[in-house]
Each structure stands twice: as structure tokens, then as C-alpha cells.
Amino acid sequence: MTGQPDEGWVRAARTGAVLTVSLVRPDQLNAQTPATWAALRAIGEQLDDGVRVVVVRGEGRSFSAGLDRSVLPGLAAELTALPADLAEERIRGWQAAFRWLRAPGVVSIAAVQGHAVGAGAQLALACDLRVVAEDLQLRLPEAALGLVPDLTGTSSLVGLVGYARAVELCLTGRAVGAAEAVAVGLAVSAVPADRLDAAVADLTAALLALDPGAARETVALLRSAVRNGSVEQDAAERAAQVRRLRTLGS
Incomplete structure (x- = not known):
């Protein structure tokens, strides 16, 4: 992707097993629009098994200042004009732009500098790991605007920092x-x-040094631990270990 306005100002570049996804609207602090989410979703839909690490970054001095405020009135009018079920389906499509960052077999890293606000914060939270610059300012201001975080941010946030x-x-x-x-x-x-870039590169190299199958199974276990009870999680560990032992013994 070239990062042009009609592509949501998003660019994706693949190097071996690493896919780097960049927001490329630095003059607007990488403010997002529905076109941004469409582009991110398309990248997720095209993901193949050869990708092991996804790095998400924003060009310029900020990761992402969130939703482009100029599109908010139009979005609000569009959603309120739809029946509730169709409005929710529209938001589901936007959520898909974020949720794929925890696809099976992939570890995602957000390289976050400067502002990560609203949708920007939720994009960072959608990743498995975050490496941040010392100038970070992460905020979730939706409630102050009469809204709620709706781009998968609530489950990620509670899982990370608690209720x-x-x-x-x-x-x-x-x-x-x-x-x-x-x-x-x-x-x-x-x-x-x-x-920041060097730290993310070091972390990426460490992740790629692992056996791909072991990494995949371990991440899957850690993700399921958030929702599973102890009995379910113990069973998941047993099943994963048996799969690993059989793979290593074959």
C-alpha cells in the first residue's frame, strides 16, 4: 500500500517474516478515518502464514492522535441514521481492523511515540506488545466526548491493567x-x-529466534488464559504440550 489518502494513509511492507504497518499521515499526527480502518482490515485479511511478527508504527512525532475530528459529525450522522443492528455491524467492520493484530501465529508490536489518543491508543492496545518512547502521552478520552472506546480497546485495557x-x-x-x-x-x-526503532528491532529479533511452533502455542495459551478458568486452562496446557512433544519427536 502506498499510504495515499484514498488508502487511509496506511502503508504495509514485508521483510521476511516481519510485516511493518505504518500510519503515514504525519502532518495530521496520523489521525485516523474509516478509510484507515478499511486499509488496516484489508491488510489483516491478506495476512499469510509466513508472517510471524507484525510491527505497527506511526510516521513523524506521534503514533496516532486518534480519530480525525473532522469526520466525527458525518460518522455520527451516518450511524444514527441506520437501524441499531446495521450501525453495530458497521462498527464491527471497524473493529476487525484492530482485532486481526492478535491473529493466531502472529505476535504484534506497537512502536509508540508521542501521542496515542483514542483510536490511536486502541490501535496500540490491540497489539500484543508495546514499546514506547519516553515522550509517550496515551489517553482514552472517549467518555469525555459522550462516547465509549469501541475499537476493541476495553477488553485489551482490562486484560493489561485490571478493572x-x-x-x-x-x-x-x-x-x-x-x-x-x-x-x-x-x-x-x-x-x-x-x-525506538532499534528497541523494536531487538525485540523482533528475539521473537524470531524462537521455534515458530513453540512461540505459536505459547502465545495461544497466554491469550486463552485471559478468558479461561483454571480447569480449562490446565487442559489447554496439557493438550499444547502433547502437540509439542509429538512434533519434536517426529
């Missing part, structure tokens, strides 16, 4: 900086902005 902290962050809409993001589990590391 009480998620409530506090969403209802105050306050900014989370880099040090706090690491402390509460939103980010795996914080680095100077000029080291």
Missing part, C-alpha cells in the same frame, strides 16, 4: 506517560525516541 485502573483511565481520560505505562503493564519497555 479498577481501566475504569480510572477511561473515565478521567488523563494522559499516561512512558514510565507509568511500563509500571502498570501497558508497555514492555520505554526508550528515548531516537532508540
Whole structure:
């Protein structure tokens, strides 16, 4: 993808087992539109088994300042004019642009600098891992606008920081900086902005050094642990280990 306006200002580039997805609207702090979500969804639909790591980044000084406010009135009018079930189906399509970042067999990393606000924060939260620059300002201000986070952000946030902290962050809409993001589990590391790409490259290399099957099974177990009870999760571990042993023994 070329990152032109009619393609949502999104560009994807594949190098071996690594797919890098870039938001390329730096003059608008990578503000998103429905075209952005359509482009992201299309990338997810074209994902093949050879991709093991997806890196999501934003060009310029900010990851993404969220929804382009200029399109909000039109979106609101469009959704309110539809029957509720059709409006929800439209949002489901937008959510698909984010949900594929946890596709089986893929580990996704968000490289986040500067502002990650609203839809930008939710795009970062949709990834498995976040490496952040020290100038991070992550916010979820939807409630202050009379709205809710609806791009898969609520489940990701609660899974990362717990219910009480998620409530506090969403209802105050306050900014989370880099040090706090690491402390509460939103980010795996914080680095100077000029080291962000190198830190993500190091993490990517570490992930690719693992046996692909073991990595896939481990990530699947960790994802299922969020929703499974202990009995279900213990069973999932047993089944995964038997599959690994048979694979290694064959």
C-alpha cells in the first residue's frame, strides 16, 4: 500500500517474516478515518502464514492522535441514521481492523511515540506488545466526548491493567506517560525516541529466534488464559504440550 489518502494513509511492507504497518499521515499526527480502518482490515485479511511478527508504527512525532475530528459529525450522522443492528455491524467492520493484530501465529508490536489518543491508543492496545518512547502521552478520552472506546480497546485495557485502573483511565481520560505505562503493564519497555526503532528491532529479533511452533502455542495459551478458568486452562496446557512433544519427536 502506498499510504495515499484514498488508502487511509496506511502503508504495509514485508521483510521476511516481519510485516511493518505504518500510519503515514504525519502532518495530521496520523489521525485516523474509516478509510484507515478499511486499509488496516484489508491488510489483516491478506495476512499469510509466513508472517510471524507484525510491527505497527506511526510516521513523524506521534503514533496516532486518534480519530480525525473532522469526520466525527458525518460518522455520527451516518450511524444514527441506520437501524441499531446495521450501525453495530458497521462498527464491527471497524473493529476487525484492530482485532486481526492478535491473529493466531502472529505476535504484534506497537512502536509508540508521542501521542496515542483514542483510536490511536486502541490501535496500540490491540497489539500484543508495546514499546514506547519516553515522550509517550496515551489517553482514552472517549467518555469525555459522550462516547465509549469501541475499537476493541476495553477488553485489551482490562486484560493489561485490571478493572479498577481501566475504569480510572477511561473515565478521567488523563494522559499516561512512558514510565507509568511500563509500571502498570501497558508497555514492555520505554526508550528515548531516537532508540525506538532499534528497541523494536531487538525485540523482533528475539521473537524470531524462537521455534515458530513453540512461540505459536505459547502465545495461544497466554491469550486463552485471559478468558479461561483454571480447569480449562490446565487442559489447554496439557493438550499444547502433547502437540509439542509429538512434533519434536517426529
